[in-house]
Amino acid sequence: MKLRLLTTFALTAALASAASDAPERLKAAAESFKEVMGIPDRSIPQELLAKAYCVIIVPNLKKGAFIIGGQYGKGFASCRKENGVGWSAPGSVRIEGGSVGLQIGATETDVFMLVMNKRGMDRLLATKFTLGGEAAAAAGPVGRTAQAETDAAMTAEILTWSRSRGLFAGISLKGSTLREDKDWNKDLYGKEITNKDIITKGTAAPAAASEWMSELNRFSSRK
Numbered sequence: 001m002k003l004r005l006l007t008t009f010a011l012t013a014a015l016a017s018a019a020s021d022a023p024e025r026l027k028a029a030a031e032s033f034k035e036v037m038g039i040p041d042r043s044i045p046q047e048l049l050a051k052a053y054c055v056i057i058v059p060n061l062k063k064g065a066f067i068i069g070g071q072y073g074k075g076f077a078s079c080r081k082e083n084g085v086g087w088s089a090p091g092s093v094r095i096e097g098g099s100v101g102l103q104i105g106a107t108e109t110d111v112f113m114l115v116m117n118k119r120g121m122d123r124l125l126a127t128k129f130t131l132g133g134e135a136a137a138a139a140g141p142v143g144r145t146a147q148a149e150t151d152a153a154m155t156a157e158i159l160t161w162s163r164s165r166g167l168f169a170g171i172s173l174k175g176s177t178l179r180e181d182k183d184w185n186k187d188l189y190g191k192e193i194t195n196k197d198i199i200t201k202g203t204a205a206p207a208a209a210s211e212w213m214s215e216l217n218r219f220s221s222r223k
Helices: 002-017 022-037 046-051 118-124 151-155 182-189 195-200 207-220
Strands: 054-065 068-079 091-100 105-115 128-130 137-139 158-164 177-180
Touching: 022 054, 022 068, 022 105, 022 158, 022 182, 022 207, 046 207, 054 091, 054 118, 068 105, 068 118, 068 195, 068 207, 091 182, 091 195, 105 118, 182 195
Parallel strands: 137 158
Antiparallel strands: 054 068, 054 105, 068 091, 091 177, 105 158, 128 177
């Protein structure tokens, strides 16, 4: 019980300390996407990007473990505009979750998600949902020649990838919750605004999102 409380306290404290980092983290998310897509043989397949309804990037998601593991992170989501060409301004999201196991150590991992259908997009625009619960999630294929028409790509609402920088080789998001982050939205847009309004009502992207918008359009535009 003490270990669980210690882990929970550490995660909560770290989230609070990141409350005003939205512009910097938005830039970090764009840089992470640029770096991953710069290696075609080890990137998210272009054919999946072309089909995706939304892109979610969480830079430096933290996974700490003492015996009881926990993970959390803040990132951003953009979805296709209604005409299918171009991307919406980014809305802020938060991932929170836990896993139980004999895990020792801590790491940071960049997480990338593609929302592959309208049902998944509707879940993203809700206040909160659970990956692997309300939304069917699966690990995505990797590389230029990866076969996108796999069972996972055809049935999953959300495909996930990670880039590990620490002890853990990969990451499991099953059971984690994804919700909008109202504080970061207020930081970025100067007012209280929901992800649904940002993404569906043509909200103008803030200046801090210029690199984010540029990289999304560079690697995943539709002609």
